[in-house]
Amino acid sequence: MIDSTAEKLLLIKLKEGSFQAFEKLYTMYSGKLYNFIMRLSSGNQYMAEEVVQTTFIRIWEVRGKVDPDASFISFLCTIAKNLLMNMYQRQTVEYVYNEYLMKSAADRDSQTEDTIDLRFLNDYIDSLAEELPAQRKKIFILSKRQNYTNKEIAEMMGISESTVATQLSLAVKFMREQMMKHYDKVIALLFAFFVNEM
Template sequence: MSKIKHNDIDAFLLDRIADNDEKAFSSLFSEYYADFVVFAGSFLGKREDSEEIVQEVFVELWESRKRLKRDRSLRSYLLTIIHNKCMDALRHDQIKQNYVEYIIKEDAENPYDVESSVFLSDLQYRLKEAFAKLPADLLIPFKMNRFDGKKYQEISDELGLPLRTIEFRISRALKLIRMYLKEYFIFCLLLGLI
């Protein structure tokens, strides 16, 4: 398929998606999903992480469907977003690794650090507050993913909801938690909660 024709099809699908056409979105998802997972995997090396990033990009695409520009290559646009998210994930992994090494070193040097203990206790309290503010339809899939380690598809199957609904709900829960815990953002990020 020529580039012009492919871009024309993308523009048509984007117009349909902007009009809330879920079938057009499914077509677009089916067209690109597998290739995008392979692309993300070339950076991350883990299929599960690659799938999560690609699913997140598609959720964001759906959420921003009314604001998308139709005059650019959708494929290139989405690949750029995926690339950036992969780089962010790699940086995040490095930050977590550095933090773990720092904590291990600090614990060895100062096993009775009262300040850290108080901070973690406060963070735990704030997390419970944030979770209490979330509606159950967002909290349940979020906890299944983050605390039980279940993949989006497993959650979808278990709850009997479409995969896109699960993706949307977890994405929405993350946004709300980030908002509620903005002063603890870096620590929640390091702990893999958000």
């Protein structure tokens, strides 16, 4: 049972900008939030980990709006559910986009522009990683390119899991913001796909 008085004190400190309070709250609630998302996502561990990370970075970003007198776990769950819904929507777009690329590859004998586009996007992600601070870049590569867990990365780098989660979430947030600059291109390809299928 989490002491409500201690929680309220941590929330007040978080609201004032205490990263130490943030890490304590992460330790207290990340496991509960992970289990909650695992139930909502039918046991999807990748989604659960991504949502937990992104939820807590969102908490840090809006820490000034946190209400110490309100239920923190309800606040966390509301953010997490919205993020999970966004992930499902994004996966649907990615699925249709991948289907488009597969169809294009089957229809053409030579290397397609879409394959070039896909390689370009991978190269673009790599170039974005180079813009990250050194520690954040290393965490991103270990997690997203080499598939290490947060716990393994924390042990390798001698830092806390919450620090790994925070840095990884910041890296992913940066990537997503930059990738949105190419969103119009993805939508154009999807539109062409649906027109050709009609």
